[in-house]
Amino acid sequence: MSKYIGCWFGLKEAAEENGEMRIAHAFEAVNDKQAKAKAALLFMEAFPDGDDSQFEFRMYAGAEGVPCPEEEWDEAFLFDHEWDDELGHPIAKVQTSPVDFTNLQPSLRAAVLVKYHTTKISKQQLAGAIELQQDDSSTFDCHIYAAISKMPSILAMYPERVLEAIDHVRENCVPTKKWPEIKASLAAWLKGHEEDRKDGSIDTIKTDEPKPSVIVVPRPYKHTYDTLDVEIASALLGGDVDPNSPQPSETRRANGIIKEDREDFKRWSIQLRSQDNILKYDRPTIFGVVRNVPASDTYQFPDSHKRYITEYLTTHGKMENKDDETKQNTASSTGVLAHESPASNTVAPQHSDDVSITGTVETAPPVEENGPFYFLMADGEKIGRANKRPGLEKALADGGTEISQEEYQARKNGTYKAPQETTEKPAAQPEVKKIADGVFSIENLMGEQPKAAAAVEPSAPSNEVEKTEVAAAQPAAVDFQSIAAALENDLAAKGDKMKIWRSVMRTDPRYTKDLAGAGFEGTSINAEYMVMRATEIFGPIGTGWGFEVLEDRMLPGAPMSEAIYEDKKFIGNRILRDGDGTLITELNHSIKIAFWYVNDNGVAERFESFGATKYMYKSKHGIICDGEAQKKSLTDAIKKALSLLGFSADVWLGLYDQAEYKQENAIEFDIRNASDKAEDVTRIRKELDEKFKTNIDSMRAAVTPNEISGVASSLTRVMGVHLKAAREKADLEYAKYLEGRLRRIEEVKSECLAKLQEKAA
Structure with a gap:
């Protein structure tokens, strides 16, 4: 055997x-x-x-x-x-080491700092910085990098000083600034920096907060920089976080902040990692230094931020180990921190006057914790299993919910029964909270009500976190449909004068016809569709809108002629004349109408419009006479009149000539036109899932960075249209699922670019 x-x-x-x-x-x-x-x-x-x-x-x-x-x-x-x-x-598996920032070229170091605002990066992130270097687009980051790369004096600075320059640009330059203007701003910053150094001026931060002191519970895990990051992110969640009472839900939210790479978290992490013996301080100290910062935006000023942290740790810092604490206190009198290793674990005494660190939150779980773990996906139907905690955290970040093994097996076997509703609200359901008179918040839904969000009191940290997470995701939806969204935003800014135009400018692609290949270029709109839209806006024809024929006549065109043949050989053309010798010409029918509609004030607005059609003309088949010329001219005049009010303006403005707009518009109307029947909704979502899988496979099979970016961009736009529709319908579960899909697209894009970079290296 x-x-x-x-x-x-x-x-x-x-x-x-x-x-x-x-x-x-x-x-x-x-x-x-x-x-x-x-x-x-x-x-x-x-x-x-x-x-x-x-x-x-x-x-x-x-x-x-x-x-x-x-x-x-x-x-x-x-x-x-x-x-x-x-x-x-x-x-x-071979453990890959992080990228050595000091060995990178100065220009690439600048790209890393602009994109990630840290020197701690992986090979996967390095690919993103290289992409920023090679990007020719007009994004704000590209212009910041271009300006810095053209200034050798800044490129030669230490990373911390370059980060100060980047922060200066982001604070003092609007995102529409180009690199020459940014370069001028940096030149002024350099000049001011030199003057401050000559004068020796420096600002200080005074911290008068009481020294936090609680019962110190030793960490149940090996403390590393990774677990330090989890503690920093947990402290940023709000004042209800207790460093000594770990809760899994809080850890998941903290890991979400880390994965999101939030700006405030990155800067706190960089500054704390640079402090001596930072891993020896107890958890209340880490939470206290983050929470007791004098101003919420202090992290945006690196020098002041660093001085505050150093002073706080010297004044209020406590070591997790009592021996270390004794050495720390002894060394702090001379301004030097001890570097010896901890010798024993001892609990610090309790002080009853502490009120600064209370609540419920968790710290990081042991890194070695294994599964299997079970979860319910964002759609509330599909189930999944993860063998390790990172797999579970990834599913939870995509909108999933952790479930027990029993529930997993029951759902898998089809025997699961949802718990009966009781008078108490289930823990899994969002909690409705009153914020102020007439203003309520629903957990995870605050982002859908921006006006209500503005009324959140500072004393509601849990709501503040939810608001921050949603706010981070909201701007992406604007970029998904760039052309249409930009036009709609421009029209919205013009006020009520564009009210009708805004409501009728989009055209359902089901009622259009591409004229390419028919001897024309452009898009034809079904006339009956425009009449239907006018009826929707103004009411029935004759009541809310209508027309009056002012002129109806035939206009002469070019002279008619006939071919002359001799022995079946063409020898020329002969002008045709009538019996009295007058020329026979082509005839074009023209009509002039007075179009009217009733506005919101009940007043009839009138204006004129023309329509025209060929009546008698010569073609390759001979002379043709159109018996429906008058009807066609009237239809043409009505369509022209409606177009003046903005009906189907996207076609007249040429947006239908752009493939990107046509694709987005078709998807949006497909979602609008779908009924509430389960089969319609299922069909659309199934098609989207299939498109997602196909494009993900295409990205992984791509051989150039441009190909990967192109596929990712196209798929992101499509997902963005569906996300916008889900938010408009308040389908929050599906919106959450789509947000997870969008994050997955960016992850796959980064992975593929990193693999190409490794191959090239």
């Missing part, structure tokens, strides 16, 4: 629904053929509800020195190892 190891790798399709799964199992068999059959049987016995078609099966023979799973059905082994096609078995 020989030892074999079966490996089941979950396919991409299954990973989208249930999370990525990889299972390894060691067993004994006589030969390869029996091993494959036995592996299939063992899988069916262990996972009777599993579908082996959702896995890619690989197998290898065990040998000395070849990695082998330790557990019977190991769900972590294949995540810690990667398959080597040449060797035919998994090998341990």
Whole structure:
């Protein structure tokens, strides 16, 4: 009997629904053929509800020195190892080291600082900085980088000073400024900086806050810079966070801030990491230094921010270890912090006068914590499983909800029953809170009510966090539909004078026809559709709007002629004349109407419009006489009159000639026209999911950065239209799901760009 190891790798399709799964199992068999059959049987016995078609099966023979799973059905082994096609078995993953910022070229260092505002980056992030270097677009970041790259004096500065220059630009220059203006602003900053250095002027921050002192609970995990980041993010959540009472929900929110790479978190992390012995301070000290900052925007001023942190740690800082605290207090009298390692863990005394650090929040869980974990996706129907905590946190960031193993199995088997409603509100439901008279907030929904959000009191930190998260996601929706959104915003800024125009300018693509290939260029609009839209706005024809024919006549055109042949050979043309010798000409029908409509004040507004149609003309088939010329001219005049009011203005303005606008407009009207029937909604969402998967695969198969960016940009616009529609319909669950999909697009884009960069290197 020989030892074999079966490996089941979950396919991409299954990973989208249930999370990525990889299972390894060691067993004994006589030969390869029996091993494959036995592996299939063992899988069916262990996972009777599993579908082996959702896995890619690989197998290898065990040998000395070849990695082998330790557990019977190991769900972590294949995540810690990667398959080597040449060797035919998994090998341990090589831990990649972070990018050494000091070894980068000065221009690339500047790009990193502009894009990420930190020197701690990974290879994946480095690809984004390189992309910023090569970007020719007119974004604000591109212009900041261009200005700095043209100033050697700034490029030669220390990273902290370059960050000050970047902060100066962001504070003093509007986002529409170009690089020459930014360069001028930086030149003024350099001049002022030199004068301040000569004068020796420096500002100080006084901290009169009482020294926070609570019962110190030793950290139940190994404290690293990663766990420090979680503590910083938890402190930024608000005053209800208790560093000594960890709650999983608070940790997830803190990890969300880290993943979002929020500006205030990044700057706090950079400054605290630069402090001596920062990992030796207890958790209340870390929370206190973040919360007791004199002004909420202090982090935007690096020098002042650093001085405040240093002074706070010297005055109020407590070491987690009492021996370290003694050394810290002794050294602080001489202005030097101790560097010795902690010797023991001791709890600090309790002080009853502490009121600055209270509430409920969690600290980071042990890094080594493994699953499996189970979750419900944002749509409230699909379920998933994650083998490690990062997989769970990723699902939760995409809008999912953690569930128990029992609920997971029940939903999977179709036996799950939702709990009956009781008088008490279930914990999973959003809580409605009264903020002020007539103003209420709903957890996770504050972003949908910007006016109400302005009324949030400073004493409501939990609502403040929800508001911040949504606010970070809102601006992206504006960029998704750049052309149409820009036009609508311009019209909205012009007030009520453009009221009719705004309401009728968009055209349903179902009622248009592309004229390309018919001898014309452009788009034709169905006349009956425009009449229908006029009836929607003004009311029935004859009551809310109408027309009066002022002129109806035929206009002579070019002289008519006929071909002359001799022995079947064309020899010329002859002008046609009537019996009295007058020229026979083409005839064009023209009509003039007085169009009227009733405005909101009940007053009839009138203006004139013309329409025209060829009546008698010559074609390659001979002379043609159109018997419906009058009807066509009248239709043309009505369409022209309605176009003057803004009906279907997107066609007349040429937006339909742009593929990007046509695609976005078609998606938006498809969503609008879908009924409330389940099959219509399901069809649209299924098509979107299929498009998402197809484009993700295209990005991973792309061979150039431009190709990856192009696919990502197109998919982002499509997702943005659906997200906008979901928010308008208050479909919050689906909106949350789409926001998660948008974040996933950016993650895949960064991964693909990083892989291309590694190949190029």
